[in-house]
Amino acid sequence: MTTLGKYLLLWWKLTENSFLVSLTNRFNAILFFIGKILRFGFFIVFLLALFTRTEFLAHYSVAQVVFFFLTFNFIDTVAYRFRPMVVSGDFDLVLVKPINPLFRALAGGADPLDLFMLIPYIGALIYVATRLGTVSFLSLSLYVLLLINGFLIATGFHILVLALAIMTTEIDHTIMIYRDVTSMGRVPVDIYREPLRSMLTFVIPVGVMMTFPAKAFLGFLSPVAIVVALILGMLFLLLCLRIWRYSLSLYASASS
Amino acid sequence: MKKYLQIIKDTWAEYMMYRLNFVLWRVRMVMQILVVYFLWWAIFSQKQEFFGYTQSMILTYILLSSIVRTLVLGTTTMDIGDVINKGDLSNFLLRPFHFFHYYIARDIGDKLLNFTFAVVEITVLYFFLRPPIFIQTNIVTLLFFLAAIIIGTILYFFFSLIFGFLGFWTPDVWAPRFLSFVIMEFFAGALFPLDILPKPIFFISQLLPFSYFLYFPLKVYLRQLPIEMLLQGFAISIAWIIGLMVCAQVLWQKGLKVYTAEGR
Numbered sequence: 001m002t003t004l005g006k007y008l009l010l011w012w013k014l015t016e017n018s019f020l021v022s023l024t025n026r027f028n029a030i031l032f033f034i035g036k037i038l039r040f041g042f043f044i045v046f047l048l049a050l051f052t053r054t055e056f057l058a059h060y061s062v063a064q065v066v067f068f069f070l071t072f073n074f075i076d077t078v079a080y081r082f083r084p085m086v087v088s089g090d091f092d093l094v095l096v097k098p099i100n101p102l103f104r105a106l107a108g109g110a111d112p113l114d115l116f117m118l119i120p121y122i123g124a125l126i127y128v129a130t131r132l133g134t135v136s137f138l139s140l141s142l143y144v145l146l147l148i149n150g151f152l153i154a155t156g157f158h159i160l161v162l163a164l165a166i167m168t169t170e171i172d173h174t175i176m177i178y179r180d181v182t183s184m185g186r187v188p189v190d191i192y193r194e195p196l197r198s199m200l201t202f203v204i205p206v207g208v209m210m211t212f213p214a215k216a217f218l219g220f221l222s223p224v225a226i227v228v229a230l231i232l233g234m235l236f237l238l239l240c241l242r243i244w245r246y247s248l249s250l251y252a253s254a255s256s
Numbered sequence: 257m258k259k260y261l262q263i264i265k266d267t268w269a270e271y272m273m274y275r276l277n278f279v280l281w282r283v284r285m286v287m288q289i290l291v292v293y294f295l296w297w298a299i300f301s302q303k304q305e306f307f308g309y310t311q312s313m314i315l316t317y318i319l320l321s322s323i324v325r326t327l328v329l330g331t332t333t334m335d336i337g338d339v340i341n342k343g344d345l346s347n348f349l350l351r352p353f354h355f356f357h358y359y360i361a362r363d364i365g366d367k368l369l370n371f372t373f374a375v376v377e378i379t380v381l382y383f384f385l386r387p388p389i390f391i392q393t394n395i396v397t398l399l400f401f402l403a404a405i406i407i408g409t410i411l412y413f414f415f416s417l418i419f420g421f422l423g424f425w426t427p428d429v430w431a432p433r434f435l436s437f438v439i440m441e442f443f444a445g446a447l448f449p450l451d452i453l454p455k456p457i458f459f460i461s462q463l464l465p466f467s468y469f470l471y472f473p474l475k476v477y478l479r480q481l482p483i484e485m486l487l488q489g490f491a492i493s494i495a496w497i498i499g500l501m502v503c504a505q506v507l508w509q510k511g512l513k514v515y516t517a518e519g520r
Contacts, residue, residue, distance in 0.1 A: 029431075031434065035438040042438070046448060173277065177283055180284060
């Protein structure tokens with residue numbers, strides 16, 4: 001079996017296990033799912049209340065803003081349960097297995113409920129995208145390309161959080177700080193004033209991650225910006241991987 | 257009284273034991289304020305007035321909400337479900353104070369610590385961001401504001417207590433709490449003043465307890481409520497306190513009867 005095949009099979013098994021764990025208590029799973037749907041719906045209500053009275057904000061229409069929000073949700077659907085492994089020393093068991101520990105840490109705790117949430121997100125994205133009237137092969141290709149770039153940056157951020165978890169055994173708040181910062185991408189970062197806008201684009205690349213795919217789809221992104229975004233995404237991920245490797249050398253195997 | 261002061265001190269000592277955890281918690285709180293602040297700041301770059309709010313009104317609402325939040329929503333009662341499920345409740349039942357009083361003392365410790373930090377953070381943010389803010393100088397309004405905060409604090413204490421007591425009947429206490437958080441965050445008015453919502457949703461929010469956690473005290477501070485709305489707000493929130501207090505007492509009594517100290 002090829003390495004890729006092995007990892008795909010492993011991902012499938014981990015996801016299957018994750019489903020089984022989540023669905024052990026169906027009532028809980030339903031409550032969490034309702035909570036996630038409500039959170040999504042409430043923010044849509046807020047956006048509509050906000051933007052229907054302004055018509056345009058930073059030259060974006062209501063439908064476009066909703067499209068940005070949907071793109072944000074699509075990228076943001078990741079969850080974590082890594083800290084207990086580090087705090088209890090159980091991460092030892094991952095390190096001795098013949099798999100990349102980073103793969104196990106990143107793919108091992110995906111929340112199946114988040115995967116379910118992708119269904120309404122994708123449905124709503126398709127609906128809004130067709131309403132925007134800008135769908136073409138090029139716009140769609142650029143959107144997918146920059147979405148992948150956004151996923152790479154999001155993965156980089158999560159690797160950073162994992163590295164910090166190993167170095168400090170603290171992850172609960174750092175992952176939430178990451179989520180708070182990226183939540184600025186729920187609306188297009190262009191609406192923020194300078195210097196915040198540039199910071200969110202180049203320093204903490206929330207804009208590249210969340211706003212650029214939708215902007216490319218709408219035809220608001222120059223070719224130069226697209227190339228810069230892709231280079232930034234790759235460089236950021238490589239940097240995060242180096243930090244991860246360094247953090248592994250500091251793992252203390254606490255409590256094991 | 258001395259024993260409750262000791263509980264407050266113990267709560268502070270506990271937080272200081274996990275300093276990095278506490279610092280990152282405060283960083284989170286600052287980030288949350290900044291996210292909402294910058295969103296509204298951006299909106300007001302294109303408008304002078306929005307939904308009847310001026311820029312200074314809305315920025316005051318956002319910044320002040322982070323301070324009111326520490327007083328009203330700061331609580332240690334989140335862990336009650338686990339305390340029951342692990343059987344640790346037995347320890348409390350043997351101690352010479354009421355379980356409720358213990359958590360009230362712990363909450364006071366939590367609130368004081370977080371309030372102090374929030375005031376410092378907001379002061380620092382004020383000097384960095386220099387937002388136009390509205391300072392309320394009317395003593396009567398400030399007294400009403402204080403009363404609204406106290407009512408919100410009591411209301412949230414019992415609300416959170418009830419979710420903790422679910423631990424008597426189920427080991428899964430986090431899913432209902434998560435759902436309550438989602439609904440509360442929206443209807444408490446942490447992200448925006450509730451009166452920007454469509455009228456039917458706003459009307460419903462007035463009947464729920466959540467709007468009395470943040471929205472109502474902040475509107476009182478901004479002096480944007482006519483006297484009849486003010487009285488109505490106090491009446492509804494006090495009715496909720498009575499209802500939730502009775503509910504918490506009943507659940508506590510019934511819960512103790514089914515408590516088996518499982519896990520000890």
